[in-house]
Amino acid sequence: MFEDLGFDNPEEYQAKAELALHLIKIIEERALTQMQAATLIGATQPDVSELKSGQLKGFTPDRLFSFLLRMNRNIQIRVTKARGTAGKLETVAA
Numbered sequence: 001m002f003e004d005l006g007f008d009n010p011e012e013y014q015a016k017a018e019l020a021l022h023l024i025k026i027i028e029e030r031a032l033t034q035m036q037a038a039t040l041i042g043a044t045q046p047d048v049s050e051l052k053s054g055q056l057k058g059f060t061p062d063r064l065f066s067f068l069l070r071m072n073r074n075i076q077i078r079v080t081k082a083r084g085t086a087g088k089l090e091t092v093a094a
Helices: 012-028 035-043 047-050 061-070
Strands: none
Touching: 012 035, 012 047, 012 061, 035 047, 035 061
16 A cells, blocks of 8 residues: 555555554553553653554654553564565554
């Protein structure tokens, strides 16, 4: 999807979008305000607002990982051999 929109690194942006979506779901499941969520993840309320609106330029995957860890989530990174000529980056929620 992000490749079709002309993003420089579409796989990374897709992964960041999926990580942000996981965070948003947790925030909504817990019925947290943006300020409460910001306090829990060690960010600011405007950061949470940007996440919820899909503005991800200021967020690295590492920062999103730290947010998920602070929301009591485990993160697994697995490297496997690619089928074909190029690898891919994907996230899987359990």
